[in-house]
Amino acid sequence: MPDPGPVAVFAPAKINLTLHVTGQRADGYHLLDSLVVFADVGDWVHLAPADRLTLAITGPQAAALPVSDDNLVLRAARLMGAGGSFTLEKRLPVASGIGGGSADAAAAVRACAAARGCALPAAADVLALGADVPVCLAGRPVRMTGVGEGLEPLAHPLPAGWLVLANPGVAVPTPAVFRALARRDNAPMPGVLPQFGTLAALAGFLNAQRNDLEPPAIQIAPVIDGCKAALAAQPGCLIARMSGSGATCFGLFADERAALAAETALQAAQPGWWVAAGALRP
Ligand SMILES: C[C@@](CO)(OP(=O)(O)O)[C@H](O)COP(=O)(O)OP(=O)(O)OC[C@H]1O[C@@H](n2ccc(N)nc2=O)[C@H](O)[C@@H]1O
Numbered sequence: 001m002p003d004p005g006p007v008a009v010f011a012p013a014k015i016n017l018t019l020h021v022t023g024q025r026a027d028g029y030h031l032l033d034s035l036v037v038f039a040d041v042g043d044w045v046h047l048a049p050a051d052r053l054t055l056a057i058t059g060p061q062a063a064a065l066p067v068s069d070d071n072l073v074l075r076a077a078r079l080m081g082a083g084g085s086f087t088l089e090k091r092l093p094v095a096s097g098i099g100g101g102s103a104d105a106a107a108a109v110r111a112c113a114a115a116r117g118c119a120l121p122a123a124a125d126v127l128a129l130g131a132d133v134p135v136c137l138a139g140r141p142v143r144m145t146g147v148g149e150g151l152e153p154l155a156h157p158l159p160a161g162w163l164v165l166a167n168p169g170v171a172v173p174t175p176a177v178f179r180a181l182a183r184r185d186n187a188p189m190p191g192v193l194p195q196f197g198t199l200a201a202l203a204g205f206l207n208a209q210r211n212d213l214e215p216p217a218i219q220i221a222p223v224i225d226g227c228k229a230a231l232a233a234q235p236g237c238l239i240a241r242m243s244g245s246g247a248t249c250f251g252l253f254a255d256e257r258a259a260l261a262a263e264t265a266l267q268a269a270q271p272g273w274w275v276a277a278g279a280l281r282p
């Protein structure tokens, strides 16, 4: 039976551990090959029953996102044909390559489905909200292909690990980064992803892969290079790279204490940056 009470859904940050741009469609959208994971760092979407569809935004990043009709939470609710009183607790920096808006849209879809006791829509049905919304609705590690609609579950679970996310406070618009790409026909990842017995093995694999959007994003916002270097310099960091179209970079850690120490050290060294540590979600 549908539960008419309030619903709260976590909207975890999406991290592109790799992001290979392998082609471009006639409509301009790019073909991607990306190993996508999620972190225990994110926004919350709350939904309470109400006749009208409304949105309030709270949380430490609320000031960066004025309430507007095209907020992805409202667009997702309209796609679901749902009303209700939504509160978005905004913790992730906006336009930062970790899919905050897409994660919110996916969480709003989940909240609507939970409130009405109906099934989740198919990936193809939420793609219109944004290329990253299908992967955020999946919410687990996958190989993402196509423009974002291809979702291949991993054959083997990833080892446990920690992510430290750092954003140097610049918003880089995704279309501008794609436009600045030097080439659009880059090699994909290997056809079959290996099984990673340890986090060090995963980091070794990642080191041989790329984020093709990193060079153009650094060209637009050179501070990204410094952000990546600051993460890489933290004790215990196995690899540091930019996520999505930036500017957020991630550091991968096997050890929880090392990840939390890196978070504290970066927050102290760069008070103007957004820095957060969280476990890699299975
Ligand atoms: C680059 C990625 C990688 O995961 O992440 P973010 O940087 O956004 O986190 C995503 O593909 C972004 O997904 P999302 O932010 O939902 O994209 P959309 O709103 O659909 O599109 C924004 C713009 O990005 C470009 N775009 C997006 C996806 C794609 N496969 N090819 C593109 O060329 C297009 O210029 C489009 O107008």
Ligand SMILES: Nc1ncnc2c1ncn2[C@@H]1O[C@H](COP(=O)(O)OP(=O)(O)O)[C@@H](O)[C@H]1O
Pocket: 065, 070, 071, 072, 073, 088, 093, 094, 095, 096, 097, 098, 099, 100, 101, 102, 104, 105, 132, 174, 244, 245, 246
């Ligand atoms: N709930 C939302 N959270 C963040 N951004 C949103 C939201 N709704 C709409 N947007 C718009 O979507 C754009 C991309 O935001 P976001 O998903 O945070 O970026 P990215 O995909 O690069 O991480 C922003 O410029 C913002 O104006």
